[in-house]
Amino acid sequence: MTAQVDPHGPKLTATASNPVPEGARVGYFTTSDKVRLRYALWPKGKGAPKGTICLVQGRTEYIEKYFETVEDFRRRGFAVATFDWRGQGGSDRLIGEPGLGYVDHFDDYWTDLRCFHADILLPDCPLPFYLVGHSMGGLASLYATTRDRMMFDRVFLSAPMISLYNMEHSLPRWALFAEAASFVGMGRLPMARRGDRRPDEAMYPDNPLTSDMLRYRRMVETIRADDSLYLGSPTFRWLASAMRAMVNAGRDSFPASVKIPLLMLAAGHDRIVSTPAIEQMGLRLRNGRHMVIPGGRHELFMETDAIRGQVLAAFDAFITEQSG
Numbered sequence: 001m002t003a004q005v006d007p008h009g010p011k012l013t014a015t016a017s018n019p020v021p022e023g024a025r026v027g028y029f030t031t032s033d034k035v036r037l038r039y040a041l042w043p044k045g046k047g048a049p050k051g052t053i054c055l056v057q058g059r060t061e062y063i064e065k066y067f068e069t070v071e072d073f074r075r076r077g078f079a080v081a082t083f084d085w086r087g088q089g090g091s092d093r094l095i096g097e098p099g100l101g102y103v104d105h106f107d108d109y110w111t112d113l114r115c116f117h118a119d120i121l122l123p124d125c126p127l128p129f130y131l132v133g134h135s136m137g138g139l140a141s142l143y144a145t146t147r148d149r150m151m152f153d154r155v156f157l158s159a160p161m162i163s164l165y166n167m168e169h170s171l172p173r174w175a176l177f178a179e180a181a182s183f184v185g186m187g188r189l190p191m192a193r194r195g196d197r198r199p200d201e202a203m204y205p206d207n208p209l210t211s212d213m214l215r216y217r218r219m220v221e222t223i224r225a226d227d228s229l230y231l232g233s234p235t236f237r238w239l240a241s242a243m244r245a246m247v248n249a250g251r252d253s254f255p256a257s258v259k260i261p262l263l264m265l266a267a268g269h270d271r272i273v274s275t276p277a278i279e280q281m282g283l284r285l286r287n288g289r290h291m292v293i294p295g296g297r298h299e300l301f302m303e304t305d306a307i308r309g310q311v312l313a314a315f316d317a318f319i320t321e322q323s324g
Contacts (some may be wrong), residue, residue, distance in 0.1 A: 003201065010038045010090050013064050013226035017218045021070050031086070031115040033108070037061065038090035039083035042070055047077025050319070052125040054152065055082040056113065058135030058161070058299075059242075060103060062089030066221050068215075069301045072312060073132075081125050083116050085109060085137070087238075088231045095188050101234040102188060106245035109140040110147065117151050130319065131260075134301065135161045135273060136242065137200040142249060142258065149259035155288075156315055157264045158300045162304055163246050164278035165270060171250070175243035178236050187237030196233040208271035210302045211295070219302070250277065255284040262288030263318045264276040265311060267296035 009028050014020045025041045040063050044050070053073045055066060063082055070080045084091040086109075087102050094104045097197045103109070121129055131152040133141035138160025145155055163171055181187070197203070204216050225228050234242075248254065262285060267276040275292065282290025291314060293300060303311070 012040060013222060013229065015194065015218070015221045015225050017214070018067050018222055020064075021074065029083075029116065029119050031111050033111055035086045035094075035108075035112070036092045037083050037086060037112060037116070039081070039116065041120070041124060042074055042080045044077050044079045044126075045074035047073075047075060048128060049079075050077040051128040051153075052079040052081055052121065052129060053212060054117070054121060054129055054131050054308065055080060056133045056137035056141060056158040057082070057085065057089070057132070059234070059238075060088060061134070061137075061231045062222075064217065064226075064229065065219060066301065069139065076316070078130070079125055081116075081121055083112070083120075085140075086112055089229055095235070097188075097190075098228075099230060099232045100190050101231055101238045103238050103241050106140075106143075106241040109136075110143060113140060113144055114148075114151075130316055131155045132158070132315075133160065134158040135298065138162075138264070139242075139245060139249060142262075143245070145262060146257040152260055153258050154319060155262045156318060157265050159270055159273050159298050160264055160278060161242070161246065161273045162249055162281055163274035165272055165274055165276045168274050168277055170246070171243060172247050175247050176217075178240035178243055180234040182240045187240070188235050190233035191236055191239055192233045198230060198232065208297055208324055209299045210297050210304075211269075211307075212302065212304045215302045224233070249281075255281055256286055258285060258287050260287065263314065264288065264290040265300060265314060267298055267300055268292050268294040269296060270298045272298040 010026050012020045012026055021042055023043050028036050030036050062084055073080050087094045102227040112266050129152050138157040141155055200222050210216050264278055264282055278290055293310050296303050300311045
């Protein structure tokens with residue numbers, strides 16, 4: 001594959017509370033199935049060079065949301081490479097209603113990651129490569145570990161979407177329902193949920209994402225500054241694809257197929273994905289393990305300083321194991 005890059009095309013949205021880290025290179029690349037994705041690269045900070053973090057996001061997310069985390073990794077001596085998945089952020093939206101989450105097949109996210117690795121990481125970023133994934137990006141990362149053990153040296157996951165909160169037993173039935181709805185022509189229609197409303201400050205007290213008010217407000221301000229980054233409800237097709245991927249990842253045979261050293265962090269107070277499902281998989285992994293961050297809500301990288309400190313300490317120890 002040959003990268004198709006337009007370095008002058010896309011921009012990164014900055015706000016007073018969320019400035020763009022210095023040294024950003026922003027561009028587009030085109031996947032093997034002709035979807036244009038926005039990406040950004042940053043060189044390492046002042047630390048000794050340690051390689052590159054490939055950072056992949058959860059559903060509805062976008063590069064700007066991780067500026068603070070990008071700086072955390074750069075201060076540790078890592079370059080950072082990240083992109084917006086198809087259908088969200090500054091990448092191509094896939095259906096006529098850009099505010100709805102859509103994907104044809106969950107494997108399409110593997111196409112995004114594989115093409116990013118081949119077209120951007122390999123030619124432009126220093127080795128070794130470490131994959132860091134959150135939520136939906138965590139599930140896509142898990143599948144990547146079963147398919148190519150040479151792409152990344154280690155994989156670090158934040159609240160991976162192995163199952164949904166309080167749906168551990170009902171998920172197969174919901175997957176069948178979403179697949180049936182897609183089959184009869186409802187695939188591009190939204191399955192609206194109260195939690196998919198556009199975020200604002202009034203939603204903070206009961207929000208399931210973070211207990212840090214300033215970081216929550218920063219998310220709200222970024223969407224206000226660039227409405228094109230907003231993504232709302234998932235479609236039935238997205239749910240069918242994602243739920244089937246979760247059901248398959250929950251099979252007893254799946255943990256043995258993980259081929260890359262892996263650490264999964266679960267949030268103790270997660271109301272988005274299932275912490276028990278992460279724990280159960282972690283206990284069955286042959287090439288990885290898990291830990292639970294007490295008190296954390298779903299978005300561990302957006303949490304309070306105390307919780308983020310635990311997350312970053314776990315990251316440091318996991319990566320140091322390899323170099324030490």
